Amino acid sequence: MKPKIKKVLTYFLIVFITIIIGLAFFEFLNYKQVTKIDYSYVWPPNLVYVFHPDSSIFSGISGESYFTINSMGYRGEEIKNHNNEYRILIIGGSTSECLYLDDGETWPHLLEEKLGKTIDGKKVITMNIGKSGHGLRNNLLALKYLPDYYEPDLIIVLAGANDVLYKLSRKDSWQPFNEEEYDKTESYTFSISPKYNWKSTIIYKIYMVLHSKDKNIKPQDGIGQTLVENRLKRQNSENWITEIPDLKLALEDYQKIIERVIELSKDQDSEIIFMTQPYLYKENMSSEENESLWMTYDFGDVYYSLDVMINVTEEFNKRLLEVCGNREDIYCIDLGKEVPRTLNYMYDDMHFNENGAKFVSEEISSFIKENFSNF
Numbered sequence: 001m002k003p004k005i006k007k008v009l010t011y012f013l014i015v016f017i018t019i020i021i022g023l024a025f026f027e028f029l030n031y032k033q034v035t036k037i038d039y040s041y042v043w044p045p046n047l048v049y050v051f052h053p054d055s056s057i058f059s060g061i062s063g064e065s066y067f068t069i070n071s072m073g074y075r076g077e078e079i080k081n082h083n084n085e086y087r088i089l090i091i092g093g094s095t096s097e098c099l100y101l102d103d104g105e106t107w108p109h110l111l112e113e114k115l116g117k118t119i120d121g122k123k124v125i126t127m128n129i130g131k132s133g134h135g136l137r138n139n140l141l142a143l144k145y146l147p148d149y150y151e152p153d154l155i156i157v158l159a160g161a162n163d164v165l166y167k168l169s170r171k172d173s174w175q176p177f178n179e180e181e182y183d184k185t186e187s188y189t190f191s192i193s194p195k196y197n198w199k200s201t202i203i204y205k206i207y208m209v210l211h212s213k214d215k216n217i218k219p220q221d222g223i224g225q226t227l228v229e230n231r232l233k234r235q236n237s238e239n240w241i242t243e244i245p246d247l248k249l250a251l252e253d254y255q256k257i258i259e260r261v262i263e264l265s266k267d268q269d270s271e272i273i274f275m276t277q278p279y280l281y282k283e284n285m286s287s288e289e290n291e292s293l294w295m296t297y298d299f300g301d302v303y304y305s306l307d308v309m310i311n312v313t314e315e316f317n318k319r320l321l322e323v324c325g326n327r328e329d330i331y332c333i334d335l336g337k338e339v340p341r342t343l344n345y346m347y348d349d350m351h352f353n354e355n356g357a358k359f360v361s362e363e364i365s366s367f368i369k370e371n372f373s374n375f
Contacts, residue, residue, distance in 0.1 A: 060353025096130025160277030
């Protein structure tokens with residue numbers, strides 16, 4: 001081997017070994033950081049983001065919106081002494097999250113204000129861990145690994161939206177929920193988790209960043225431009241599905257997950273209220289209403305018709321109501337029936353605007369005062 005070639009190979013070998021040692025060192029630090037966490041958090045503590053939603057995009061939302069996660073990992077006032085507090089845990093997807101609404105405009109916060117205090121003087125505090133994209137599968141894991149100090153007296157679950165979309169987007173590749181397997185592989189539920197696995201590694205995190213760029217995946221932006229783009233894609237699509245899919249297995253699976261969530265709520269020694277999913281879909285939609293939609297797609301370039309969306313969402317809502325009707329130890333609000341299907345209450349397919357959030361908080365507040373003896 002020529003001296004020059006040997007020198008080059010030696011150089012590359014040294015660089016390669018240095019990179020490997022460096023990665024191993026940083027991975028060790030990453031491991032120490034992950035495993036020293038005491039709890040799993042749906043949201044990272046102390047997160048603050050300021051949105052500037054464009055009112056021409058978000059019907060019924062105006063002004064600057066603060067999205068704040070406190071030091072305990074949820075959106076809402078921090079708990080202190082349980083002896084003086086009645087704690088309500090809010091779980092669900094983006095319709096519980098209320099991303100583009102200011103902290104003080106979300107329905108969980110307004111519910112806290114409307115309830116005020118219990119008859120025996122305990123202050124009501126809502127702990128909102130709703131998060132975009134989370135279905136009942138994620139909600140189940142969130143309950144399973146809930147931080148011990150949350151100690152909710154009541155759990156409110158707004159379910160259905162992402163369970164519907166999960167089924168429609170996966171089509172024939174949809175698989176029933178396997179809690180044990182999901183538990184081992186699912187990391188999307190938690191932003192911070194004490195479990196160290198391959199998805200916790202630095203290499204995987206780097207891969208996900210690069211993968212997102214390759215796929216041109218865009219996060220939810222501050223003013224809503226992504227929403228505009230998604231709406232235009234739907235309006236310009238030529239690929240539509242009008243046949244209602246077979247929902248038998250999906251609905252059976254949904255029921256099993258609901259019953260498992262109930263079981264976990266009992267483990268928490270908490271009362272539980274389920275709420276069906278409101279939606280904007282209806283016959284004879286106005287052009288403005290129809291143009292506000294974007295969630296009716298298979299996460300590709302194919303979109304489902306309004307008839308399909310109405311039917312599938314209603315079937316999931318009905319199954320939830322059936323479970324509630326067969327049990328006396330849980331509560332259920334048919335919110336999907338109560339929220340008017342207009343842009344006065346929602347700015348797109350399923351998300352509440354300021355007026356919608358007020359309406360939802362009033363519905364829940366009235367229900368609690370009518371059915372719970374401590375109010």
